[in-house]
Amino acid sequence: MDHPVYRPLHTPHCHVxxxxxxxxxxCLPVGLTKGELELVDRxxxxxxxxxxxxxxxFQAGERFSAVYAVWTGFFKTCIASRDGREQVTGFQMxxxxxxxxxxxxxxxxxxxxxxxxxxxxxxxxxxxxxxxTEINSLQQQFHRVMSREIVRNHGVMLLLGSMHAEERLAAxxxxxxxxxxxxxxxxxxxxxxxxxxxIGSFLGLKxxxxxxxxxxxxxxxxxxxxxxxxxxxxxxxxxxxxxxxxTP
Amino acid sequence: MDHPVYRPLHTPHCHVxxxxxxxxxxCLPVGLTKGELELVDRxxxxxxxxxxxxxxxFQAGERFSAVYAVWTGFFKTCIASRDGREQVTGFQMxxxxxxxxxxxxxxxxxxxxxxxxxxxxxxxxxxxxxxxTEINSLQQQFHRVMSREIVRNHGVMLLLGSMHAEERLAAxxxxxxxxxxxxxxxxxxxxxxxxxxxIGSFLGLKxxxxxxxxxxxxxxxxxxxxxxxxxxxxxxxxxxxxxxxxTP
DNA sequence: CGTAGATTTGAACGTCCTCAAGTCGAGTGG
DNA sequence: CCACTCGACTTGAGGACGTTCAAATCTACG
Numbered sequence: 001m002d003h004p005v006y007r008p009l010h011t012p013h014c015h016v017x018x019x020x021x022x023x024x025x026x027c028l029p030v031g032l033t034k035g036e037l038e039l040v041d042r043x044x045x046x047x048x049x050x051x052x053x054x055x056x057x058f059q060a061g062e063r064f065s066a067v068y069a070v071w072t073g074f075f076k077t078c079i080a081s082r083d084g085r086e087q088v089t090g091f092q093m094x095x096x097x098x099x100x101x102x103x104x105x106x107x108x109x110x111x112x113x114x115x116x117x118x119x120x121x122x123x124x125x126x127x128x129x130x131x132x133t134e135i136n137s138l139q140q141q142f143h144r145v146m147s148r149e150i151v152r153n154h155g156v157m158l159l160l161g162s163m164h165a166e167e168r169l170a171a172x173x174x175x176x177x178x179x180x181x182x183x184x185x186x187x188x189x190x191x192x193x194x195x196x197x198x199i200g201s202f203l204g205l206k207x208x209x210x211x212x213x214x215x216x217x218x219x220x221x222x223x224x225x226x227x228x229x230x231x232x233x234x235x236x237x238x239x240x241x242x243x244x245x246x247t248p
Numbered sequence: 249m250d251h252p253v254y255r256p257l258h259t260p261h262c263h264v265x266x267x268x269x270x271x272x273x274x275c276l277p278v279g280l281t282k283g284e285l286e287l288v289d290r291x292x293x294x295x296x297x298x299x300x301x302x303x304x305x306f307q308a309g310e311r312f313s314a315v316y317a318v319w320t321g322f323f324k325t326c327i328a329s330r331d332g333r334e335q336v337t338g339f340q341m342x343x344x345x346x347x348x349x350x351x352x353x354x355x356x357x358x359x360x361x362x363x364x365x366x367x368x369x370x371x372x373x374x375x376x377x378x379x380x381t382e383i384n385s386l387q388q389q390f391h392r393v394m395s396r397e398i399v400r401n402h403g404v405m406l407l408l409g410s411m412h413a414e415e416r417l418a419a420x421x422x423x424x425x426x427x428x429x430x431x432x433x434x435x436x437x438x439x440x441x442x443x444x445x446x447i448g449s450f451l452g453l454k455x456x457x458x459x460x461x462x463x464x465x466x467x468x469x470x471x472x473x474x475x476x477x478x479x480x481x482x483x484x485x486x487x488x489x490x491x492x493x494x495t496p
Numbered sequence: 497c498g499t500a501g502a503t504t505t506g507a508a509c510g511t512c513c514t515c516a517a518g519t520c521g522a523g524t525g526g
Numbered sequence: 527c528c529a530c531t532c533g534a535c536t537t538g539a540g541g542a543c544g545t546t547c548a549a550a551t552c553t554a555c556g
Contacts, residue, residue, distance in 0.1 A: 079402050083492030087406040101402070103395035110402065129388065133381040140377065146394045147351035153401035154327050154349070154358065158335040160408035161452035165512070196535065204409035206513060211536055227521080227535080244331030413544070444503065454545060459504055475503080475553075 017041040026095035026183065027069050028123070028141060036135050044131055046122045051075075051114040057098065059111045064102025066124045070094050073118020074193040077101075077110045078201070088202040090152075091115075091176075091194065094183060097145055115193040160204045168203040169213045170238045173223070177232060188235070192228040265289040274343035274431065275317050276371070276389060284383050292379055294370045299323075299362040305346065307359045312350025314372045318342050321366020322441040325349075325358045326449070336450040338400075339363075339424075339442065342431055345393055363441040408452045416451040417461045418486045421471070425480060436483070440476040 018029045019037045029040055048071060051057050057068060057075065075092040089110065092098050101109040103125065132139035159171050173190070181187035192199070196207040203210065214225045222234045222241075232238065266277045267285045277288055296319060299305050305316060305323065323340040337358065340346050349357040351373065380387035407419050421438070429435035440447070444455040451458065462473045470482045470489075480486065 077402075079406050081406055081410070081492075082490075085406075085410045085492075087402075087409045089402040089405050100395055101399050104392045104399055105396075109399045129384075129391070133384070133387065136377075136381070139381065143377070143394075144352045146391075146398070147348055148353075150394070150397055150401065151349050151352055151357045153398065153405070154325075154335075154337040157337050157401070157404055157408060158327050158329055158333075160405060161335045161449065162329070162333045201409065207534090208514085208536080209512060212512095215536075242330075244329075244333075443501095455503080456505085456546085457544060459502095460544095463504075 018045060021071070023069075023071065023095040023183075028097065028145065029138070030141050031137050032135065032141075033137075036137065039131065039135065040138070044123055044127055045069075046124050046127075048119050049122050051118045051120065053114055053116050053118075055114055057112040057114065057120060058102075058108045060108055062108045064099065064106045064108050064125070066122050067097050067099035067102075067128065068112075068120040068122055070096050070098065071119045071121050073120075074115045075112055075118065076115055076194060076198060076202075077112050079110050086201060088194075088198050089156075091202070093179060097149075100146055100149060115198075165203075165205055165209050165213050166216070167242055168205065169199075169210065169217070170241045172199065172203055173230065173232065174235070174238055174242065177235065188232045190230040190232070192230060266293060269319070271317075271319065271343040271431075276345065276393065277386070278389050279385050280383065280389075281385075284385065287379065287383065288386070292371055292375055293317075294372050294375075296367050297370050299366045299368065301362055301364050301366075303362055305360040305362065305368060306350075306356045308356055310356045312347065312354045312356050312373070314370050315345055315347035315350075315376065316360075316368040316370055318344050318346065319367045319369050321368075322363045323360055323366065324363055324442060324446060324450075325360050327358050334449060336442075336446050337404075339450070341427060345397075348394055348397060363446075413451075413453055413457050413461050414464070415490055416453065417447075417458065417465070418489045420447065420451055421478065421480065422483070422486055422490065425483065436480045438478040438480070440478060 018024050018027070018040050019034075021027065024030070024037070029037060032040065046066070049057070049068070051073070058064075060080065070092050072094060075098060076088050077090045077092065077098065078086050078088045080086045092112075098112050098120070099108065128142065132142055159168055163171065176190055177187040180190065194202075196210045199205075200207045200210045205213075214223075214230075217223050217238075218225050220237075222232070222237045224231045224233060266272050266275070266288050267282075269275065272278070272285070277285060280288065294314070297305070297316070299321070306312075308328065318340050320342065323346060324336050325338045325340065325346065326334050326336045328334045340360075346360050346368070347356065376390065380390055407416055411419065424438055425435040428438065442450075444458045447453075448455045448458045453461075462471075462478075465471050465486075466473050468485075470480070470485045472479045472481060
């Protein structure tokens with residue numbers, strides 16, 4: 001349950017530039033002009049941070065000073081209640097921002113844990129606020145990112161509040177394929193970075209239920225599972241499951 | 249299930265000023281200087297809008313142009329899945345912002361419905377972005393508000409993903425009392441503005457379960473229920489229930 | 497004062513959870 | 527190369543919690 005606390009390794013002297021990043025059309029600097037990008041290169045991204053698998057980028061209670069853009073790798077964010085229960089609240093991949101939770105009280109409210117060896121771009125928050133007042137489209141993009149995070153959250157609430165196990169897993173898998181596809185990878189092959197228990201925590205299910213549902217999907221010909229390697233054979237069928245078009 | 253579509257009534261000529269508002273220490277302009285408040289008065293809040301009970305302030309799919317601060321009254325936001333299921337994603341009271349969902353794609357993603365006759369302050373988003381670049385503390389406060397919305401969402405995910413019916417209702421009631429208390433009202437008396445079905449939708453439960461759980465809480469001496477009037481007699485007991493300190 | 501909607505309560509049912517056993521695969525050391 | 531072990535995963539059986547269906551109250555509002 002408890003991960004050992006590895007600290008992230010800072011690599012302050014590597015040359016970090018958004019202009020050259022293959023994620024710049026997905027990440028924070030979407031829509032910036034070349035000149036604006038140069039400003040961002042010079043003033044915004046402080047450095048890249050390596051986070052080993054199992055290590056936490058930050059933990060609940062730590063002082064907030066920066067947000068992070070995932071460059072390589074895969075993260076989960078989770079929140080714990082007093083009595084020790086843990087809820088995974090999201091999974092983050094390349095180009096997605098982590099740490100927005102800390103802005104409100106200047107203290108992180110979640111844990112962010114790397115699910116594989118990862119690298120993130122550290123974006124000091126003071127700098128971001130300052131630069132956002134100068135570059136209009138940066139401000140707008142930042143607001144869009146936060147807004148979409150809110151919309152995403154509400155989608156998860158819909159999932160947790162009103163869907164059955166099969167629908168939840170279908171929604172989860174389709175969401176993953178969409179995000180992977182947007183990054184130029186095959187939408188039909190997924191290598192899961194997280195355990196059944198973590199999927200279950202995110203979906204409000206027990207790991208056994210997740211496992212059983214995977215098996216059922218495979219029996220129904222929707223996909224094939226081998227450990228963490230998923231091959232989606234019938235994405236339309238998964239989508240129909242979500243839309244309630246169950247024809248029994 | 250479907251509410252009739254009443255349109256909000258605009259009252260463009262009423263004199264709206266944050267400086268005089270009793271919610272200014274809770275709402276968006278927290279921490280602004282007197283001079284900054286005057287700027288906000290002059291340029292930010294366009295007008296107040298009356299929304300009758302059952303009417304929607306906006307609906308999913310509508311073009312986004314402004315966020316709204318609740319001045320008087322009570323709202324719910326909800327999201328619908330394709331197959332007609334509806335999930336209430338939040339309840340908003342005085343000083344809270346509605347409409348942040350629209351920033352991402354310039355289109356509203358939720359419905360916002362008044363649960364009683366209400367009035368909101370319309371804050372045109374273009375103006376807000378512009379003024380935020382001029383007034384630093386306004387920008388910071390706006391970011392804080394969005395961040396806290398994200399944190400709140402994750403709290404709801406924890407609730408929906410890992411709590412039992414009794415814990416969900418206890419969390420819901422305690423959250424309400426805290427917010428009501430912060431506005432200067434009694435923390436022990438709540439007049440619910442929403443139906444059992446709406447509470448259930450928010451908590452991922454059926455209305456019958458909500459009703460039964462209220463009855464059980466009353467039998468256990470935690471509170472007394474009469475219709476929508478709740479009197480909390482044992483807030484500590486409710487909190488213990490949440491913290492998992494069940495002593496059977 | 498009557499009707500429609502909201503709420504309460506009961507009983508049977510179903511989904512998912514709990515507990516338990518067994519399988520599989522990666523990493524380790526002989 | 528092969529046991530060995532540990533953790534992750536799968537699968538089964540029984541039970542718990544919340545749902546579904548149904549009926550009875552109660553309230554608000556016209």
